[in-house]
Amino acid sequence: MAKKPVTFILNGSERAAFAEEGLNLLEFLRRGIGDLSPKYGCGQGTCGACTVIIDGETHLSCLTMAVAIEGRKVETASGLANGKVHPLQEAFMEHFAAQCGYCTPGMLMSAKVLLDRNPAPTRADVIEAISGNLCRCTGYEPIIDAILATANMRRLA
Amino acid sequence: MAMHRGRGFASINYPIGMNLGGDPSQALVHSNPDGKFTVALSSIDLGQGMKSVTRQIAAETLGIPVADVYVDTADSDTGPHCMGSFASRGTHRVGNAVIQAAQEARAVMLEAAAEELEVDATDLVTDGRGNIHVKGATSRSITTMAACQAAQFKQGRTVSGRGIFLIPLSEVDPETGEMTPVSCFAHAAMLVEVEVDDETGEVSVLDMQSAYEVGRALNPRLVEQQLVGGAWMGMSHALWETTEPYYPDRSHGPVDFNNYLMPGPGDLAPHHISVLERPAPDGPFGGKGPGEMCANPVLPAVANAVYDAVGVRIDELPITPEKVLRGIRANGGARPKMRLTRTQFAGAR
Numbered sequence: 001m002a003k004k005p006v007t008f009i010l011n012g013s014e015r016a017a018f019a020e021e022g023l024n025l026l027e028f029l030r031r032g033i034g035d036l037s038p039k040y041g042c043g044q045g046t047c048g049a050c051t052v053i054i055d056g057e058t059h060l061s062c063l064t065m066a067v068a069i070e071g072r073k074v075e076t077a078s079g080l081a082n083g084k085v086h087p088l089q090e091a092f093m094e095h096f097a098a099q100c101g102y103c104t105p106g107m108l109m110s111a112k113v114l115l116d117r118n119p120a121p122t123r124a125d126v127i128e129a130i131s132g133n134l135c136r137c138t139g140y141e142p143i144i145d146a147i148l149a150t151a152n153m154r155r156l157a
Numbered sequence: 158m159a160m161h162r163g164r165g166f167a168s169i170n171y172p173i174g175m176n177l178g179g180d181p182s183q184a185l186v187h188s189n190p191d192g193k194f195t196v197a198l199s200s201i202d203l204g205q206g207m208k209s210v211t212r213q214i215a216a217e218t219l220g221i222p223v224a225d226v227y228v229d230t231a232d233s234d235t236g237p238h239c240m241g242s243f244a245s246r247g248t249h250r251v252g253n254a255v256i257q258a259a260q261e262a263r264a265v266m267l268e269a270a271a272e273e274l275e276v277d278a279t280d281l282v283t284d285g286r287g288n289i290h291v292k293g294a295t296s297r298s299i300t301t302m303a304a305c306q307a308a309q310f311k312q313g314r315t316v317s318g319r320g321i322f323l324i325p326l327s328e329v330d331p332e333t334g335e336m337t338p339v340s341c342f343a344h345a346a347m348l349v350e351v352e353v354d355d356e357t358g359e360v361s362v363l364d365m366q367s368a369y370e371v372g373r374a375l376n377p378r379l380v381e382q383q384l385v386g387g388a389w390m391g392m393s394h395a396l397w398e399t400t401e402p403y404y405p406d407r408s409h410g411p412v413d414f415n416n417y418l419m420p421g422p423g424d425l426a427p428h429h430i431s432v433l434e435r436p437a438p439d440g441p442f443g444g445k446g447p448g449e450m451c452a453n454p455v456l457p458a459v460a461n462a463v464y465d466a467v468g469v470r471i472d473e474l475p476i477t478p479e480k481v482l483r484g485i486r487a488n489g490g491a492r493p494k495m496r497l498t499r500t501q502f503a504g505a506r
Contacts, residue, residue, distance in 0.1 A: 046414035096382040099204030127422045134414065137204055139389025140422040142382065 011079025163466025387451020
């Protein structure tokens with residue numbers, strides 16, 4: 001299959017790699033770039049484990065073509081920590097919001113976009129924001145609490 | 158057409174691990190050249206906290222800081238045998254094996270310290286902060302690191318220990334048939350409130366009140382995490398999840414997340430939990446296992462609440478809108494249970 005060069009910004013740094021036409025962004029990031037933070041859950045856009053941020057919006061990387069990110073800004077969970085852990089990661093740890101951890105990178109991405117847009121979300125806002133991310137361990141409560149706590153912390157800071 | 162509210166109660170006894178005898182788990186503990194300890198297991202941490210709790214148990218038994226213990230696990234090539242992480246057995250079975258292994262390693266560590274301090278090992282105690290000292294004389298002390306290094310580089314000892322936990326075979330009394338199949342029980346009780354729509358058959362869980370008796374909660378935050386997540390999964394099994402919706406007919410079986418029903422973050426019910434701690438005599442520091450029994454009381458409690466709400470007794474899970482509606486039709490309509498006021502209840506007795 002023909003390969004195309006793709007140049008994009010990943011977590012603030014310019015990256016370039018060849019992607020086969022038809023390759024999805026999830027496989028491109030994991031195998032082509034070596035960023036293992038987006039997870040392969042279902043491969044059909046129902047679980048949210050592969051959620052990444054493209055130009056400030058959440059996208060399911062398993063349903064996005066790698067060649068479609070040419071020139072765009074992509075953020076993944078591996079870029080959240082910048083010298084120290086991100087407040088969302090801190091809150092996820094504090095609230096025991098992960099057990100097996102497979103959904104966590106996707107949850108963090110959905111949560112980040114929510115808080116970037118809405119610094120004072122209600123519980124209902126948080127539930128809506130993570131409604132595309134499945135979790136099988138926590139019962140969601142600790143995740144919702146962690147996201148609300150991050151918003152509260154930011155308002156106090 | 159109306160919404161009907163109902164309440165259901167259930168209580169359970171949950172036997173920890175596989176029973177009737179056997180169910181072994183092993184642990185190996187050894188000190189490294191830096192004086193820190195490695196616990197080798199092949200038990201799996203699925204996220205439930207096996208590594209955290211065995212680390213705590215090893216540190217407590219060895220008498221050293223938790224930071225000085227590393228748990229190496231999940232590889233059956235390098236770890237000693239374990240039956241596995243299931244049946245809520247991890248804390249109880251593996252924890253007991255870790256205690257036995259850590260006790261043996263601790264004894265060697267104290268002998269090594271005794272040789273260095275020129276005292277009797279039975280006079281030594283650990284302070285849990287990385288020091289070993291003579292009972293009543295804290296100035297006569299040696300660090301656990303120095304003791305372990307002396308053992309390995311001067312005295313020629315391995316600071317190590319072996320542990321296994323094995324339930325003795327339960328013999329059947331030939332006359333009465335009596336036996337002791339179970340060595341350790343956890344308990345739970347739960348009250349669930351539901352709302353049932355008699356037009357659609359849909360059931361919503363409004364509230365869950367529970368009490369879980371887990372022995373000693375060795376790591377209270379992990380116990381709470383297990384109970385919150387596990388009870389949610391119980392609710393999910395009560396109302397949504399099945400791989401065989403028309404068992405034994407295999408048709409309509411779900412093949413992916415698109416048609417495997419499970420609740421999302423919008424389908425949660427408030428859950429008020431009380432953790433009761435009654436240490437288990439045969440548990441590691443009194444711990445039992447909160448694993449599977451988090452989910453168990455939810456299913457019968459929801460079934461009872463549906464019966465209370467609309468008079469439909471459903472004995473096949475999950476309690477789908479289809480089953481509720483068929484039951485309501487068979488009864489000729491919803492039959493909410495009669496609610497007695499407190500005074501009527503007292504009068505009726």
